[in-house]
Amino acid sequence: MKKFVLGMATGLALAIVAAFAMGMGVLMYVEQGYVDPRADVPTSSFEKNRAMEALDAALDRYAPKSKDPIQPTASALSEGANLYGTYCAKCHGAMDKSETAWRVRLYPSAPQFPKNPTDMEEFENYYVIKHGVRWTGMPGWSGELSDDQIWTLVTYLNEMKKSAAPMQGMDHGAEPSNAGSAEKGVRK
Numbered sequence: 001m002k003k004f005v006l007g008m009a010t011g012l013a014l015a016i017v018a019a020f021a022m023g024m025g026v027l028m029y030v031e032q033g034y035v036d037p038r039a040d041v042p043t044s045s046f047e048k049n050r051a052m053e054a055l056d057a058a059l060d061r062y063a064p065k066s067k068d069p070i071q072p073t074a075s076a077l078s079e080g081a082n083l084y085g086t087y088c089a090k091c092h093g094a095m096d097k098s099e100t101a102w103r104v105r106l107y108p109s110a111p112q113f114p115k116n117p118t119d120m121e122e123f124e125n126y127y128v129i130k131h132g133v134r135w136t137g138m139p140g141w142s143g144e145l146s147d148d149q150i151w152t153l154v155t156y157l158n159e160m161k162k163s164a165a166p167m168q169g170m171d172h173g174a175e176p177s178n179a180g181s182a183e184k185g186v187r188k
């Protein structure tokens with residue numbers, strides 16, 4: 001029994017030393033300048049996957065599961081379209097799906113909603129729009145947009161997901177080849 005306890009204690013001590021050494025190694029890697037600062041290179045899939053996992057886990061932990069209070073009425077959608085055009089289209093893509101430098105030059109690049117609507121839950125979109133995403137180009141809009149405006153944007157993004165049909169007189173064009181999977185299912 002004594003031997004067993006000693007063995008356990010030694011194992012635990014070794015694990016702590018190894019974890020500490022690993023932590024120091026990562027810190028040194030960062031501090032010695034080995035992290036590539038360039039934004040004009042493709043995002044590695046390792047980085048992309050870890051970042052997505054981290055965001056998903058953080059949203060699970062922090063984002064309150066509130067319900068979107070804004071109904072998709074014609075006036076709400078038209079306000080959503082205006083807000084989207086003013087604040088978001090520059091990075092996330094305009095409804096005509098044209099490209100601008102902002103859309104492709106960010107690291108990580110901004111998802112293009114008119115082509116690939118977001119598949120996150122409404123309350124997750126609300127949280128991301130309100131607070132932004134650290135270490136990416138996604139700004140936090142609290143202070144700039146009211147809660148109602150943010151929910152209006154959530155409602156608008158949701159409609160993008162649902163409707164490949166023209167919305168508010170805007171032409172979505174025919175682009176099934178690279179349209180998002182959420183769009184495909186409901187294309188009439």
Ligand code: HEC
Nearest residue numbers: 087088091106108109110118125128129133136137138153
């Ligand atoms: C300066 C560029 C920029 C602007 C402006 C911007 N975003 Fe973003 N946004 C990003 C980037 C980059 C990401 C990706 C972040 C990541 O990889 O986690 C993002 C992510 C998101 C996401 C999460 C999408 C997903 O499926 O993971 C949502 C929702 C979103 N933005 C909504 C908006 C809305 C709504 C606006 C306008 C109010 C807006 N963004 C304005 C750059 C921008």
